Amino acid sequence: MTRRILLAAGASFLALALLGLGGAWAIDLFLGRDVRFIVPHAPEVVELQRTLWFEGDPVPDLYGIPAGETVRIVAPDAARLLTPSEDPSLTLMRVDKEKGENPLQVKTVWFAAQWGAAGLGLAGALLLLWALALRRRPVQATGTVAGTPAAPSSQSSGS
Amino acid sequence: MLRYAMVLSAVATLSFIAPSAARAQTYDFGVESKFVNITFESKADVEDILGTSASISGTVRLDPKGSGSFRLVVPVASMKTGIDLRDEHLRSAYWLDAEKYPNIVFEGEKLRKLAEGKWEVAGKFSLHGVTKPLTVTVDTSVIPKERAAKANMGEVEWLRVRGEFSVRLSDFGVKIPDGVVGKVNDSWTVRVSLFGKKQ
Known part of the structure; x- marks a missing residue:
């Protein structure tokens, strides 16, 4: 019975580890989107910057301070996305930290999935090894059947 | 005769304008938070x-001849990362210790004009008591008052300053706690976009 529980738990842990990795992969593939964060300027500043802008100047700087690189985000809010008319190939995402915005990044999902999978995988493997050890343990010749009490020695000697 | 009078008039006008144009200007930063983005x-x-x-x-004082001075102060308490708990940690004694060192200060008197609209700014940067x-290279633009007025920034001249520099926390005595290694980098990139109002 114990062995069966260990086997079931071990297999479940391994399955969860794989499910976590698969989930992260699916989130990355189906919900992930590459954006460039910008901390937005005030509307007056954007208006002013657009009048000062010359072709060839960095476009993201018009709308805010851009992050250094593109970041892959999970299901970004469409209302926060911005496609500048000066360069429609860009996808900027306004992030207002003053209002507590912190969009979930795909790398965070992968980080959690990988560490979760490592932990669950290790636990699952240990449980399976334990179950295997129980199976291979040699049966002791006690003359009793598991779950039934041994016969009293006085009865056996009197027969 | 007419040409002579015109030349005289032009010389007189230039001699009046030139000293004021070459005069050092002082710009006041932080007059309104919407003109500050760090x-x-x-x-x-x-x-x-x-x-x-x-x-x-x-304030920043700029002499068009190519020198100047500055002192800029950012309160640690104003720094936001989008997660309140993380902001609390950032301000705590384990990190920037806002109670003991409430401000980040950058000040100096070494401003060197590299080109039109490009300055090298050298000074002392104070963070966490260190x-x-x-030295930072910044882009500057003087925004004439007419243009500022059109953008609803008031009928006053502004100076726009944009720049970027890196700071290593360990250089300023901030040790990343063992529990968060991998979650925070020792090296931070700071970017600024500031508008200073002419005094």
């Missing part, structure tokens, strides 16, 4: 942390 960014395994501050005070020399 970001700090850290790349780590867990996530790229992006934080901001919209609070600064201080002061180190720092």
Whole structure:
């Protein structure tokens, strides 16, 4: 019975580890989107910057301070996305930290999935090894059947 | 005769304008938070942390001949990363210790004009009670009052300053606690976009 529980738990842990990795992969593939964060300027500043802008100047700087690189985000809010008319190939995402915005990044999902999978995988493997050890343990010749009490020695000697 | 009078008039006008144009100007920063945008960014395994501050005070004096001085102060308490608990940690004694060192200060008297609209700014950068020399190249633009008025920024001349520099926390005595290694990078990129109002 114990062995069966260990086997079931071990297999479940391994399955969860794989499910976590698969989930992260699916989130990355189906919900992930590459954006460039910008901390937005005030509307007056954007208006002013657009009048000062010359072709060839960095476009993201018009709308805010851009992050250094593109970041892959999970299901970004469409209302926060911005496609500048000066360069429609860009996808900027306004992030207002003053209002507590912190969009979930795909790398965070992968980080959690990988560490979760490592932990669950290790636990699952240990449980399976334990179950295997129980199976291979040699049966002791006690003359009793598991779950039934041994016969009293006085009865056996009197027969 | 007419040509002579015109030349005289032009010389007189130029002699009147030139001294005022070459005079050092002082710009006041932090007059309104909407004209302040400061970001700090850290790349780590867990996530790229992006934080901001919209609070600064201080002045910059620019001499068009190519020198000047400045003092800019950013309160540590104004730094926001988008997660309140993380902001609390940032202000705590384990990190920037806002109670003991409430301000980040950059000040100096070494401003060197590299080109039109490009300056090298060298000064002392103080963070977490440690002061180190720092040199930053910034882009500047003088916004004439007519243009500022059109953008609803008031009928006054402004100076726009944009720049970027890196700061290593360990250089300023901030040790990343063992529990968060991998979640925060020692190196931070700071970017600024500031508008100073002419005094």
